[in-house]
Structure formats: C-alpha cells, structure tokens
Amino acid sequence: MTMFHTLNCPSHIVGGLNKHRTHFKTRSSNPVFVVKSSSILLQTDENDNLPESKNFSSGSSPTAGLIFSQDNAVGIIGGVSTVSTLSFLKKLVMCSTKDGEEGLPFIVCSDPGLSKKLLAHEGGSFSNPNSKDAYFHLDQTPIVENLRNKRAYLEQSGARCIVMPCHISHSWHGEISEGCSVPFLHVGECVAKELKEAKLKPVEAGNSVRIGVLASYATLTAGFYQEKLQNQGFEVILPDKATMEHTVIPAIEAFNRKDMEGARNLVRIALQVLLVRAVNTVILASDEMHNLLPQDDPLLKKCIDPLDALVRSTIQWAHASEKVKRKY
Incomplete structure (x- = not known):
C-alpha cells in the first residue's frame, strides 16, 4: 500500500502513485511527505546538501545514482508550498x-529550506511593490544554486x-535549465501554447485577443x-498600480493572516477589474488566490490555472516518449 509519511528534514520522493491506493498520515506541524512505494528515500544533510555520493556535477557519470530507467520518468521540483506540490502531483496521477x-x-x-527562501524572496517585494530595482537587487544566487542542484539530482x-x-x-527557469540534457517544461510556454491552440476570438471587435x-x-x-x-501573439493585460496596491497585495496579506473571507473578496475585485478590460480569460498564477474561490464561483470559470496546463503538457510528453520507444 502506498503511504505518505512525514519527516522533519528536507527529503526527496520517489515513487509511482496509484490513485486508488493513496492515503495520508501526518505527525508534524510542518511535514514533508515521503512516498514509500517500492521506492528509495534520499535525505539531505543539515546544510540542505545531497549525500556526497549523490551530489552531482557536470563531470558525473550519466548512470551514477540512476534510480529510474523508464523513458517516461518525470522529475518534479517542489516550490513554495508542499501542499501545492502535492496538489500538482495528485492532478498528474489522476490525469495519467x-x-x-x-x-x-x-x-x-x-525541501522546506527552499520553500522558506522562496517565500522570503517573494515577500521581500511587498516592502516597495513599485520598485523593480529593489526587487532585482535581492540576492537570488542561493535560490538558483539550490534549484540547479535539485535539477541535477533529478x-x-x-x-x-x-x-x-x-x-x-x-523566474529563473533559464538559469536552472541551462545545460540540462532532458526536456525542462516551462509553465508559461505550456499555458500560452494551449491558449493559441484554442483559437480564441477577441471579446471586442477591432481588438486583439487579450489575456489577463x-x-x-x-x-x-x-x-x-x-x-x-x-510570443504567441496575445495582448497581455496586467493589474494596474492601484489594483496591485489596494486589492492584490492586500489579498495575499489577508490570506497569510488567515482572513480568508477578506482575501476572497479582494481577489474577486481584482478579477473583475481585469475582466472589464475585455480579456478572454485570466491566468490566475497564484495557488493562494486560486484556492480561495469556490469551484462553482462564476469568476473562477473565467480563469485558468497554469499548473493544469503543465500537468497536461507533462502527460503529452510522456505519451510522445512512449510512442518513440514503441517505434524503435
């Protein structure tokens, strides 16, 4: 039986979930979920480094530390939230x-250590949300190195x-994927490609197709x-300065202090501001904001979760790799 266990250290999950045989167990207020299903668990040390035998470099043997030999094996780098990572994983399992x-x-x-770094980086932009200079001068090197190490491990x-x-x-996909020997899907490319294939028509005559x-x-x-x-020919509509300052940023702050009703109302206002500008749909690129709205909310039906597009693109890649294998 497949089980999720919890540890209080950065960990790596290896497995192949079956949607009919999954349940969760928690024993910690800040759990890391580890899949045990004919799998191997590799833990990082106290400095968030992989064990020496698994700490890869460009000179490593291509078979060193090989866990999977399947042509459709997927490596997943978790992000800010363990919960959102598991949500993606659940969708991937269910759809596949x-x-x-x-x-x-x-x-x-x-990796909870990486999650904290990402949260600190994202939260740092709130102090002066109109200053791009302040944002870009934040030290991003430790985050990029962390993500590159995880990419190399996978x-x-x-x-x-x-x-x-x-x-x-x-934000650092280019740096992280540099030198990667396998496909490294980009969530923005996945959702833009799907929208292009949908052959959308402008909401208002004379305008181009607008995406919020x-x-x-x-x-x-x-x-x-x-x-x-x-790059796909869409006109992109973003929240203006007033909307960011008075609805988007306060919505995230309300969510963080667990004022869900306040956050929900602010997100609805921000969505309506974009929709009145004749956009075809809104890419809701925030797990917090997406999960605030009920599934039957009419506004949510006007939105796209880009991670859903990433799931579909991952499965399409897997099917394509299987076809190539059968061909040869």
Missing part, C-alpha cells in the same frame, strides 16, 4: 491514470523530463508569463 493506465514513474524533491537519477509546479521558481494575468508582484515583475503569451 484516468484511462486505466499505470501512471507515470516520478521523483519529487520537496536528471542524474533517471528523470527524462523535469517540471517545476511553482510560479516564482520560473493575476499574480503576486514578484511573479509579475519576473515577466515570464507576459513574455510567453506575447
């Missing part, structure tokens, strides 16, 4: 097994595709959603 298939082999890195462990179900981590993006200041400042959407 809905037709009675076995599901995908995967490895997940879930790559050398046998992952044939790598994904990051985390918005803010994509609602996210934290740090994610919007990074600009990767805007770049990927514009």
Whole structure:
C-alpha cells in the first residue's frame, strides 16, 4: 500500500502513485511527505546538501545514482508550498491514470529550506511593490544554486523530463535549465501554447485577443508569463498600480493572516477589474488566490490555472516518449 509519511528534514520522493491506493498520515506541524512505494528515500544533510555520493556535477557519470530507467520518468521540483506540490502531483496521477493506465514513474524533491527562501524572496517585494530595482537587487544566487542542484539530482537519477509546479521558481527557469540534457517544461510556454491552440476570438471587435494575468508582484515583475503569451501573439493585460496596491497585495496579506473571507473578496475585485478590460480569460498564477474561490464561483470559470496546463503538457510528453520507444 502506498503511504505518505512525514519527516522533519528536507527529503526527496520517489515513487509511482496509484490513485486508488493513496492515503495520508501526518505527525508534524510542518511535514514533508515521503512516498514509500517500492521506492528509495534520499535525505539531505543539515546544510540542505545531497549525500556526497549523490551530489552531482557536470563531470558525473550519466548512470551514477540512476534510480529510474523508464523513458517516461518525470522529475518534479517542489516550490513554495508542499501542499501545492502535492496538489500538482495528485492532478498528474489522476490525469495519467484516468484511462486505466499505470501512471507515470516520478521523483519529487520537496525541501522546506527552499520553500522558506522562496517565500522570503517573494515577500521581500511587498516592502516597495513599485520598485523593480529593489526587487532585482535581492540576492537570488542561493535560490538558483539550490534549484540547479535539485535539477541535477533529478536528471542524474533517471528523470527524462523535469517540471517545476511553482510560479516564482520560473523566474529563473533559464538559469536552472541551462545545460540540462532532458526536456525542462516551462509553465508559461505550456499555458500560452494551449491558449493559441484554442483559437480564441477577441471579446471586442477591432481588438486583439487579450489575456489577463493575476499574480503576486514578484511573479509579475519576473515577466515570464507576459513574455510567453506575447510570443504567441496575445495582448497581455496586467493589474494596474492601484489594483496591485489596494486589492492584490492586500489579498495575499489577508490570506497569510488567515482572513480568508477578506482575501476572497479582494481577489474577486481584482478579477473583475481585469475582466472589464475585455480579456478572454485570466491566468490566475497564484495557488493562494486560486484556492480561495469556490469551484462553482462564476469568476473562477473565467480563469485558468497554469499548473493544469503543465500537468497536461507533462502527460503529452510522456505519451510522445512512449510512442518513440514503441517505434524503435
């Protein structure tokens, strides 16, 4: 039986979940979930480093530390929230097994130390949300190195595709993926590609197709959603300064102090401000904001969760790799 256990140290998940045989056990206020399903658990040390035999570099043997040999093995780098990482994992499992298939082999890195760094980085932009200079002068090197090490670990462990179900981590996707020998999917490219394939028509005659993006200041400042959407020919609509200062940032702050009703009302206002500007849909690039609204909320039906697009693209990649294997 597949079980989730908890540890109080950074850990790595290896497994292949079956959607009919999964349950959770928690024994800690700040758990790290570890899958045990004919799997191997590799823990980092007190400095968040992998064991010496698993600390990979560009000169490492390509088979050193190999865990998976399947051509459709997926490596997943967790982000700000363990809960959001598990939510992505659940969607990946459910979608990949809905037709009675076995599901995908995967490895997940879930590191509370990294989560704290990402939260500190994202929270640092709140002090002066209108100053891009202050944002870009934050020291991002430790975060990038951490993420690169995790990418190398997953790559050398046998992952044939790598994904990051985390918005803010994509700020450094280029640096993290540099030199990677396997596909490293980008959430912005995945959602922009799906929207292009949808062949949307402008809401108002004479305008181009407009896509709204609602996210934290740090994610919007990074600009990767805007770049990927514009590359596909879309006009991108962002919250203006007043909306960011009086609704978006206060909504995140309300969420952090567990004022869910206040946060929910503020998110609704921010969405309505974007929708009245004739956008076709809004990319809701924030796990906190997306989970605030009830599933039957009419406003939520106007939104896209980009991580859903990342799930679908991951499964499409896996199916394509299986077809290539059968061909040869």
